[in-house]
Amino acid sequence: MVIDKKRKRSDGHAKRPKASGAAPKRQKSNAAKKVTSVDALSWKSVDVPEMFDDAEGFYGLEEVEGDEIVREGDTVKFVAAVTESADDEEFGGFDDAPGETVAVSEKEDLSASAEPVAPLASKKEAKNKQKGAKTKDESKPKEKESKVSGKDPKAQKNEKKEKEKKTAKVETANDDPELEANVFAQAADLAEEDDDIDMSKWVPLDLSSQMLSSIARLKFAKPTAIQAKAIPHIMNGHDVIGKAATGSGKTLAFGIPIVESWLAKIAAGKQADDKKQPIALILSPTRELAHQISDHLKQLCAGLTTSPYICSVTGGLAIQKQQRQLERADIVIGTPGRMWEVMSSSTPVLTALRGIDFLVVDEADRLLKDGQFKEAEEILKALDRTAPGEENDDDSDDETPRHRRQTLVFSATFNKGLQQKLAGKARYNLLGDAESLEYLLKKLNFREERPKFVDTNPVSQMAENLKEGLIQCGDLEKDLYLYAVLLLQPTRRALVFTNSINTVRRLTPFLQNLNLPAFALHSDMEQKARLRSIERFKAAEPTPQTSSSASSASSILIATDVAARGLDIPNIDLVIHYHVPRSADDYVHRSGRTARATNSGTSILLCGPKEAVPTQRLIAKVHAAAAVSSHNTSRSKLAAAGLGVHTIDIDRRLVAHLRPRVALSKKITETAIAKERGTKEDDWMRNAAEELGVEYDSDELEQAGTWKGRGSGKKQREREAREVSKAEVKQWRWELKELLSRRVNTGVSERYLSGVDVEGLLKGARGEFLGQVEGLGL
Numbered sequence: 001m002v003i004d005k006k007r008k009r010s011d012g013h014a015k016r017p018k019a020s021g022a023a024p025k026r027q028k029s030n031a032a033k034k035v036t037s038v039d040a041l042s043w044k045s046v047d048v049p050e051m052f053d054d055a056e057g058f059y060g061l062e063e064v065e066g067d068e069i070v071r072e073g074d075t076v077k078f079v080a081a082v083t084e085s086a087d088d089e090e091f092g093g094f095d096d097a098p099g100e101t102v103a104v105s106e107k108e109d110l111s112a113s114a115e116p117v118a119p120l121a122s123k124k125e126a127k128n129k130q131k132g133a134k135t136k137d138e139s140k141p142k143e144k145e146s147k148v149s150g151k152d153p154k155a156q157k158n159e160k161k162e163k164e165k166k167t168a169k170v171e172t173a174n175d176d177p178e179l180e181a182n183v184f185a186q187a188a189d190l191a192e193e194d195d196d197i198d199m200s201k202w203v204p205l206d207l208s209s210q211m212l213s214s215i216a217r218l219k220f221a222k223p224t225a226i227q228a229k230a231i232p233h234i235m236n237g238h239d240v241i242g243k244a245a246t247g248s249g250k251t252l253a254f255g256i257p258i259v260e261s262w263l264a265k266i267a268a269g270k271q272a273d274d275k276k277q278p279i280a281l282i283l284s285p286t287r288e289l290a291h292q293i294s295d296h297l298k299q300l301c302a303g304l305t306t307s308p309y310i311c312s313v314t315g316g317l318a319i320q321k322q323q324r325q326l327e328r329a330d331i332v333i334g335t336p337g338r339m340w341e342v343m344s345s346s347t348p349v350l351t352a353l354r355g356i357d358f359l360v361v362d363e364a365d366r367l368l369k370d371g372q373f374k375e376a377e378e379i380l381k382a383l384d385r386t387a388p389g390e391e392n393d394d395d396s397d398d399e400t401p402r403h404r405r406q407t408l409v410f411s412a413t414f415n416k417g418l419q420q421k422l423a424g425k426a427r428y429n430l431l432g433d434a435e436s437l438e439y440l441l442k443k444l445n446f447r448e449e450r451p452k453f454v455d456t457n458p459v460s461q462m463a464e465n466l467k468e469g470l471i472q473c474g475d476l477e478k479d480l481y482l483y484a485v486l487l488l489q490p491t492r493r494a495l496v497f498t499n500s501i502n503t504v505r506r507l508t509p510f511l512q513n514l515n516l517p518a519f520a521l522h523s524d525m526e527q528k529a530r531l532r533s534i535e536r537f538k539a540a541e542p543t544p545q546t547s548s549s550a551s552s553a554s555s556i557l558i559a560t561d562v563a564a565r566g567l568d569i570p571n572i573d574l575v576i577h578y579h580v581p582r583s584a585d586d587y588v589h590r591s592g593r594t595a596r597a598t599n600s601g602t603s604i605l606l607c608g609p610k611e612a613v614p615t616q617r618l619i620a621k622v623h624a625a626a627a628v629s630s631h632n633t634s635r636s637k638l639a640a641a642g643l644g645v646h647t648i649d650i651d652r653r654l655v656a657h658l659r660p661r662v663a664l665s666k667k668i669t670e671t672a673i674a675k676e677r678g679t680k681e682d683d684w685m686r687n688a689a690e691e692l693g694v695e696y697d698s699d700e701l702e703q704a705g706t707w708k709g710r711g712s713g714k715k716q717r718e719r720e721a722r723e724v725s726k727a728e729v730k731q732w733r734w735e736l737k738e739l740l741s742r743r744v745n746t747g748v749s750e751r752y753l754s755g756v757d758v759e760g761l762l763k764g765a766r767g768e769f770l771g772q773v774e775g776l777g778l
């Protein structure tokens with residue numbers, strides 16, 4: 001049968017039930033049908049790429065909700081939906097199952113440099129913003145703007161054009177081609193855009209005209225809340241502790257005043273080229289974040305006639321090169337481990353860094369409390385120590401703070417007690433807290449007794465446009481539900497968080513076997529492999545959220561908490577917590593990888609029976625403050641209600657259809673992992689035996705190592721998996737391929753399919769659905 005008409009759902013989206021709140025109800029559509037003529041169906045044209053203009057056949061045919069093609073004998077009938085009703089079905093919950101052992105926990109030092117990232121608003125968006133801003137208050141702001149720069153807007157525009165021309169010639173501040181390429185591509189894009197943008201909302205911050213035009217190039221028409229509040233304090237010379245939701249622009253909140261200060265120094269001729277003196281040191285907990293901050297600042301500076309030299313100092317890259325870069329750096333962004341390595345081995349570098357005007361501690365709560373505590377503390381001590389021969393040198397007090405610099409501390413999460421301590425309202429208990437965050441923050445030696453505390457999200461820590469959901473499932477069903485969510489939730493990029501490296505190692509091939517584009521990221525990976533994963537994740541062309549009710553992501557990153565902080569990757573619209581995070585703060589940061597800036601996004605917790613209690617506590621902690629302030633309800637009640645997080649009522653019959661393919665993929669994955677592990681162990685034992693000069697017999701050792709204690713079941717399964725033959729695995733692969741070549745039948749009667757082009761109808765690229773599915777209802 002050839003159908004050359006092209007049709008599409010008129011609303012462009014799969015119909016979804018409304019979020020059901022706390023009550024776990026499932027809704028299902030049950031449309032009445034009537035036989036109708038082909039022309040009476042709601043045909044709609046769809047846009048197809050030019051290359052398919054002449055194509056005939058099925059291309060462009062999409063499911064229309066409720067419409068079906070029925071063949072009875074020799075007659076083909078078209079059946080259309082007339083009405084729709086929904087009936088509710090009680091959610092029965094799932095059977096408990098033994099939990100998966102989370103074997104390897106991750107060390108929190110991180111690696112891999114991320115390429116520059118900074119989603120710039122689309123041209124259309126920018127124009128809309130601009131229009132909106134201009135119609136609101138047309139005349140006043142313009143006056144103000146010209147007052148700031150002392151020039152009329154036309155002159156400013158010309159000056160801006162001139163600067164753009166010059167920028168192309170300006171010596172670039174970077175010489176790492178890998179890290180630079182993206183920055184310049186984006187800078188070039190910006191240069192193409194010559195639209196005027198109303199910057200009046202920035203005027204109260206009293207920025208230089210150079211800076212304003214640089215921000216205009218980024219199309220940021222107004223400062224975010226944290227920028228509006230923190231920038232004036234920093235520019236007035238205060239120490240600042242800034243707290244604001246994830247994705248709310250904290251990087252530029254400290255970046256803009258630092259660059260402004262550098263520009264002022266240049267203008268005053270204080271920054272002599274012969275004796276380079278960095279102006280700022282920014283400490284970041286992860287390499288990815290360090291490179292991202294560096295790229296973000298470079299983008300900001302791309303519009304300046306002269307740019308500060310920005311360099312990142314992180315592990316995984318050649319140390320000699322970084323030492324050379326440091327010698328001419330104006331702004332240094334580093335991870336504590338590598339920073340300390342470089343500083344402690346070079347007196348000139350150390351001396352230069354002692355003269356910085358700004359010390360920034362980004363993601364302070366994490367940087368200062370985990371494995372990097374030691375190095376961070378050493379760096380802080382070294383910065384404050386007065387070097388022999390320098391003024392104020394005093395042998396009796398080697399660690400006299402010089403109080404030259406401003407200290408800026410930022411994060412989305414600071415606990416309440418700490419906030420009070422930082423604001424000088426509580427006493428430090430140094431003796432009892434030697435290893436605590438408070439202690440180290442004391443070490444920061446703020447030059448003011450009371451640093452300015454800016455909190456733009458005192459009530460809720462979560463991003464404004466974030467939807468949160470929870471799916472209850474058995475521990476051993478998490479893989480199944482992960483796969484179902486990835487198929488059911490329309491997504492461009494999805495980020496899946498786990499608590500262990502082993503789970504990342506297992507889930508990545510598991511999803512790949514199911515034809516999903518999954519990449520891994522954890523701290524045990526080689527630096528280059530980590531970089532590649534992030535690049536691939538970012539590079540995959542995001543498919544627009546389609547009308548199809550089952551659209552899988554263009555790319556999926558499976559990561560440990562190494563990706564939880566700071567990463568700003570565009571178009572992540574789904575975060576899945578495969579394991580419930582270890583702390584409420586981790587939940588906030590993980591979820592914050594989506595719904596950034598003005599974008600929206602979804603965060604979904606997969607919760608097994610054993611995780612129910614910690615999950616409840618976590619939700620209560622994250623959301624209770626918001627609810628208490630708005631409803632004056634007790635915290636315990638709110639915790640029980642699972643406030644702020646919707647229980648997602650996923651269609652269990654549909655999920656059951658996915659079970660066979662998930663089971664096959666699991667078997668294939670676990671067999672491959674067991675075999676690989678077996679070979680590694682075998683090699684290790686063989687080498688050890690050789691070194692000891694004894695004969696190696698793997699069977700004998702295996703027998704000797706058999707015990708019946710904890711974990712013996714897992715060992716037994718691994719042993720069995722190692723014995724699976726290649727032919728057997730091949731057979732499983734073939735079966736899985738066959739299953740994946742068919743769309744999941746969501747209830748379309750087989751009767752309807754007989755005699756129709758079944759092949760054509762069943763073929764789905766990534767396990768899509770044949771028939772209507774209702775998504776997750778979030």
Ligand SMILES: Nc1ncnc2c1ncn2[C@@H]1O[C@H](COP(=O)(O)OP(=O)(O)OP(=O)(O)O)[C@@H](O)[C@H]1O
Binds near residue numbers: 220227
């Ligand atoms: N004034 C602005 N207007 C619009 N977008 C902005 C503005 N300032 C920054 N952004 C964009 O917002 C995004 C998030 O910024 P940033 O990474 O600084 O957030 P953050 O608050 O540090 O987040 P996290 O807590 O997750 O580290 C970036 O893509 C950035 O380019």
